[in-house]
Amino acid sequence: MFETAATTLDWLGVIVFAVTGALVASRKEMDFVGFAVLGTVTGIGGGTLRDLLLGVPVFWIRVPAYLTTCVLVSCLTFFVAHLPQSRYRYLLWLDALGLALFAVVGAERALLSGAGAQVAVAMGVITATFGGIIRDLLGGESPVILSREIYATAALAGAFTFTALTAFEAPRDVAVAIGFSVGLLVRAASLRFGWTLPRYRPRPGLPYRHPR
Template sequence: MITVSSEISFTEVLDLLGTFAFAVSGIRLASGKNIDWFGAYVIGLVTAIGGGTIRDLLLDVKPFWMLDATYLLTTGAALLAAILFRDKLLKLGNTLFLFDTIGLGLFTTVGIAKSLNSGLPFWVCVTMGAITGTAGGVIRDVLLNEVPLLFRKDIYALPCIAGGIVFFVCYQFDFLVPVVELLAATTVILTRIVAVKFHIQLPILNLEGKGRKE
């Protein structure tokens, strides 16, 4: 039976905030693509739940959104907010980047925390965090015929790894769980922002040689 959570943990709060942020990023990218409101909702939803769904399937558990309708409602709230405040969103040229980055940080942390609760080793938890943070954006970009951010020059997945390292360092020193999760999420967000601001990019793979002509 699908329910709406009445009591939520700090991790679930981050999960819902990440859902809202990622849903807005998907809806914002769908704007201008000749997509109706329902289509925009679907894009926002797959952006928000895509990474977590893949994570849960790999963890062999029922996907989180099938057990709690809050995530579907949160995506609806994101669509409503985007419609009501569309003028402000359009004026902010970095709206997509901002919400995508926030969602990346929050979802990475949630993915690590849920994987850790499953008793998985460090490297698996970091991988699950990266999948949770990036896979929804990949699905969004593919559906909208965009080159996924994960595959561009901009650093996208590496901040997730940095956040994972911070998570486990703090965890080993017995920091409070909310502190650990906030520091990890902040690390992901700040690393991504710094990388974009200062144009820090990975080299483009070119195995064809500089002299090759098309």
């Protein structure tokens, strides 16, 4: 039951992120191949890096249906990407959903592999952000993770919340629901209200004194 629920979340996250990759391809007016490439690397990129770092079999190699699904979802998006009035806004909100899902999935996968709490949180952030980084770089976009908006911090909040609740032996469903909600709410708030983290501002340095 536990593993089945984890797999379900994994599937949902892969599909949502594949759609975001395909939407970037639509904004760049790419062909079928471009849609398939961007959708696939976005859907499985973060999980691939996570599994490689954890030293476990890469999930989509064990279950090739993940790869097939990414390609199919991306190609389907080719025909419906014109429907949303604002593809960029649609992309941002779908990305927020995928981010929150993968933050929890990544942390849970790490715990299932025997990793400690700190590693689990890090794997949650990597799973949630790495696919989007590849998507934006291949699509010629500035990576969202480097923008002023709160992004990686939202993944960190979701992964940390899930891992902390798990450490305190909260029921798995409760930990997943709260961790997902925290990650999504933090990211949604940054989109809705323009929240940002403090940024470095240039300021005068100390006066230089020539050594005597």
